Each structure stands twice: as structure tokens, then as C-alpha cells.
Amino acid sequence: MWEFVLMQLNKSHNSLINFDKDIAREIVVIEKRVNSLELKIDRDCENFFALYTPVAIDLRFVLAVLKINSNLERIGDIAEGVAKHILSTESNFSPELLKETRLLEMYEEAIAILELTLTSFEKEDTLLARNVFKKDDLLDEINYAANENILRYLKTHPEDIDHALYALSIIRKLERVGDQSKNIAEEIIFYLEAKVLKHSSKSKKGFKE
Amino acid sequence: MARTIIKSENFNAYFGKNHVVKNVNIEIPRNNVVAVMGPSGCGKTTYLRCINRMHELIEGASSSGKMLLNNEDVYDMHPIFTRLKIGMVFQRPNPFPNLSIFENVIAGYTLNGIKMPKSEKEKIVEDSLTKSALWKEVKDSLHKKGTFLSGGQQQRLCIARAIAMRPEVLLLDEPTSALDPISTSSIEELLHELKNNFTLIIVTHNMQQAARVSDKTAFFYMGELVEYEDTKLMFTNPKDSRTQNYITGRFG
Numbered sequence: 001m002w003e004f005v006l007m008q009l010n011k012s013h014n015s016l017i018n019f020d021k022d023i024a025r026e027i028v029v030i031e032k033r034v035n036s037l038e039l040k041i042d043r044d045c046e047n048f049f050a051l052y053t054p055v056a057i058d059l060r061f062v063l064a065v066l067k068i069n070s071n072l073e074r075i076g077d078i079a080e081g082v083a084k085h086i087l088s089t090e091s092n093f094s095p096e097l098l099k100e101t102r103l104l105e106m107y108e109e110a111i112a113i114l115e116l117t118l119t120s121f122e123k124e125d126t127l128l129a130r131n132v133f134k135k136d137d138l139l140d141e142i143n144y145a146a147n148e149n150i151l152r153y154l155k156t157h158p159e160d161i162d163h164a165l166y167a168l169s170i171i172r173k174l175e176r177v178g179d180q181s182k183n184i185a186e187e188i189i190f191y192l193e194a195k196v197l198k199h200s201s202k203s204k205k206g207f208k209e
Numbered sequence: 210m211a212r213t214i215i216k217s218e219n220f221n222a223y224f225g226k227n228h229v230v231k232n233v234n235i236e237i238p239r240n241n242v243v244a245v246m247g248p249s250g251c252g253k254t255t256y257l258r259c260i261n262r263m264h265e266l267i268e269g270a271s272s273s274g275k276m277l278l279n280n281e282d283v284y285d286m287h288p289i290f291t292r293l294k295i296g297m298v299f300q301r302p303n304p305f306p307n308l309s310i311f312e313n314v315i316a317g318y319t320l321n322g323i324k325m326p327k328s329e330k331e332k333i334v335e336d337s338l339t340k341s342a343l344w345k346e347v348k349d350s351l352h353k354k355g356t357f358l359s360g361g362q363q364q365r366l367c368i369a370r371a372i373a374m375r376p377e378v379l380l381l382d383e384p385t386s387a388l389d390p391i392s393t394s395s396i397e398e399l400l401h402e403l404k405n406n407f408t409l410i411i412v413t414h415n416m417q418q419a420a421r422v423s424d425k426t427a428f429f430y431m432g433e434l435v436e437y438e439d440t441k442l443m444f445t446n447p448k449d450s451r452t453q454n455y456i457t458g459r460f461g
Binding site: 046050053 | 417420421440441444445
């Protein structure tokens with residue numbers, strides 16, 4: 001599931017850079033696999049609860065998997081959303097727009113964050129999971145500056161309003177990827193350390209290393 | 210080989226006038242673990258004891274309907290033959306206290322007057338003890354008394370004794386209710402191994418155990434078979450509201 005969603009995100013990045021509609025269509029196809037995997041994992045978790053009544057770390061593991069599962073599925077939806085944007089635009093995004101909005105930089109960061117959550121889950125490393133919180137800050141920053149950046153771009157290129165709006169929408173989506181990854185990281189920490197970090201302030205999330 | 214090994218058709222059992230198993234229809238597939246659960250007095254143990262004709266040993270007990278083993282009615286067979294084909298393990302470990310571990314395993318043959326060379330006996334003992342996951346622990350003390358073993362080991366010895374006769378079906382009547390959690394989990398693991406060679410029917414009070422070990426589960430209530438389903442389905446989406454109430458603990 002994780003690999004598939006990562007693949008979707010990577011492919012949507014590629015299709016954006018190369019304005020490749022074939023790749024965009026592939027993403028839409030992969031989305032179907034991701035959706036059915038989500039259902040399968042949900043069902044497996046349900047059976048696991050019913051048959052094995054897990055406790056302690058086993059219980060936290062299934063709970064975390066259940067939530068990570070739905071977070072991943074949403075990231076998949078986001079990649080699909082980007083793909084649909086690409087399918088519906090006529091021409092490529094101008095390099096200037098991409099540069100001005102820092103869209104590609106943001107994309108790379110979003111992919112890196114998701115990869116980081118996967119490694120931290122595989123290695124059961126909560127230190128890595130905590131790095132996710134830190135990395136998400138960059139996404140937030142780019143997202144925060146996006147309005148201004150797009151406005152500035154539009155003043156010089158008023159004719160390119162379609163692309164600018166798409167770019168803004170993609171930025172908003174990528175910001176969500178960061179949030180979902182953060183949720184995933186919280187679940188990983190919950191599973192391994194039994195600490196609930198949801199809705200807690202940054203200082204409590206503990207960056208001391 | 211047919212997939213169904215045990216089949217009951219309109220099966221009823223009575224203690225005197227007391228109707229304790231009511232019109233049970235069930236098909237048990239080969240090499241499966243089937244759990245039978247239900248509250249006390251629901252007829253599950255009686256049903257189990259009917260399968261290898263132990264029920265009729267009780268005074269005043271009777272039964273009607275068909276109980277088929279490989280399509281042959283066990284009530285048309287000689288009861289000894291039935292019990293050769295359908296072994297049984299009880300709630301409390303009951304090794305013969307005056308026999309050694311070795312003699313316990315081979316007891317089914319000795320008591321039936323079956324004679325065989327020593328080498329074959331040794332082979333059967335080793336094979337049965339290996340299958341019941343006890344060989345490593347007892348191989349150096351085969352000639353000590355079986356009662357020296359711990360409860361869990363004694364229970365595995367009883368399983369070895371039952372499978373030494375190479376039955377097709379093994380009935381287990383709450384085989385772990387007298388054991389601690391560690392012995393219980395070793396028996397449960399054993400059940401997983403055993404189902405490659407035998408069909409297992411296990412009566413249990415412990416719902417979680419039924420969920421963990423079985424492929425199919427039968428739920429008995431007041432002598433009726435309420436539901437018989439794949440264990441996964443039974444524990445995620447039972448069809449009958451009585452099953453739902455029982456497994457969620459809302460009964461009463």
C-alpha cells in the first residue's frame with residue numbers, strides 16, 4: 001500500500017515535470033489498486049481484532065495500521081487529484097510559474113516526507129518519525145507563501161491565470177500530504193511508544209535528539 | 210477422498226426424557242479445526258460424545274438420527290472401531306497413573322490386545338510424541354511415569370496417546386481449561402500442526418480460543434445448533450442475534 005501510494009506520488013511528480021498525460025492516466029489506474037488495498041487492509045484488521053483480541057503493543061499496532069491505512073489512501077487521492085489536473089490542462093506549466101511558486105521543491109519535499117514515514121515504520125524508529133514533524137515545516141512555509149507568490153506571478157503574466165490556479169490547488173494538496181504524513185508519524189510513535197501526540201504543541205512532540 | 214468427514218443428519222440426543230441435543234445438522238470438512246462453543250448445558254459436550262459413541266455409555270442415554278463418518282453411520286459400526294477412528298482427549302489430563310510415558314502412548318494397542326514388535330512400538334511412540342510436540346521434552350525419560358509430567362505435558366501425552374491409534378478425527382473436550390496460559394498456547398500451536406493429519410473438533414468455553422484456533426465454529430444454545438459458520442465470519446458478522454449476544458457477552 002505504502003509503496004503504491006509512493007509510486008503514485010512519484011509518478012504525479014514526473015507527469016507534472018514532463019507534462020506526461022500517459023503517466024497521469026497510470027496514476028488514475030493505480031488509484032483503483034490503492035482503493036482495493038485499503039479495503040483489504042481494513043478487513044484484515046477487523047478479522048485480527050475479532051479473532052485475536054490483541055492487547056498492548058499488538059493492539060496499538062493494529063490501531064495504528066488502521067489509521068495509517070486511511071491516511072495513505074488519502075495521499076493516494078491527492079496524487080490522483082494532481083493527475084486529473086494534468087489531464088485537464090491543455091499545455092505545460094511554465095518554468096517561471098513553477099519556480100515562482102516553488103512547486104517542484106515542495107513536491108520533492110512531500111515525497112521525501114512520505115518516504116521518511118515508510119522508513120521509520122519499517123525500522124520502527126521513532127526518531128525518524130519525529131523528523132517528519134520538522135520536515136513538514138517547509139511544506140507549511142511554501143504553502144503559506146503561495147498566495148503572495150501566485151499574485152506576484154499573475155501581475156506579470158495575467159494571461160496564465162488557469163495554470164496559476166492549478167498550481168495553487170496543487171500546492172494546497174501537497175500541504176495536505178505533509179499533514180497526512182505527520183498523522184502517520186504520530187501513529188508510528190503511538191504504536192511504538194504509546195504516546196499520544198495528536199493535538200499537542202510542537203515543543204511537546206520533542207525534537208531533542 | 211471426500212471433503213466432508215463427519216456429517217450429522219437430524220441428530221438428537223437424550224438423557225432419559227431430557228432432550229439435550231436437538232435436531233443437529235452439521236457437516237465437518239476434513240483437515241479442519243472445528244470449534245464448538247456455547248454456554249454450559251447447551252449440549253455441546255453431549256454432541257461431541259455422541260460422535261464417538263461415548264454418550265451411550267451413560268445409563269438412560271439415547272440418541273437418534275444419523276452420525277456419518279465418511280458416509281457410514283457410526284451407529285452401524287462396532288463402537289470400538291468407531292473409537293479407533295475417532296479419538297478423544299478430555300478436559301483434565303488423564304494419563305494412566307500406573308503406566309510409564311512409553312506405555313501410555315502405546316496403551317491403545319496393549320489394551321486392545323494388538324501385538325507388535327518392539328521396534329514398531331518405538332516408532333509409534335516416537336512418531337506420536339513428535340506430533341504432539343512432546344518428544345524433545347520426554348525422550349530421555351520415556352520409562353518414567355506419565356504423572357510426573359506437568360499438566361500441559363500430561364495433556365500433550367494424552368493427545369499423543371489418542372493419535373497413536375492413527376484416528377481420522379480427534380475430539381477434544383475443553384483440552385486446555387485445566388491448564389495455564391503457556392501450556393494452553395503450546396496446545397493451541399499443536400492443534401495447528403495436527404490439522405495437517407487429522408480433523409479436530411474442539412469443545413471450548415473460551416471464545417477467544419475458538420477464534421484463534423478454529424477454521425469453523427459451531428454455536429450451540431439450549432441443545433440447538435444456532436449457527437455454524439467460518440470462524441472469521443462468526444466473529445465479525447454473526448447471522449443469528451443469539452450468537453451475537455453470546456460472543457459479545459450480552460447474554461442472560
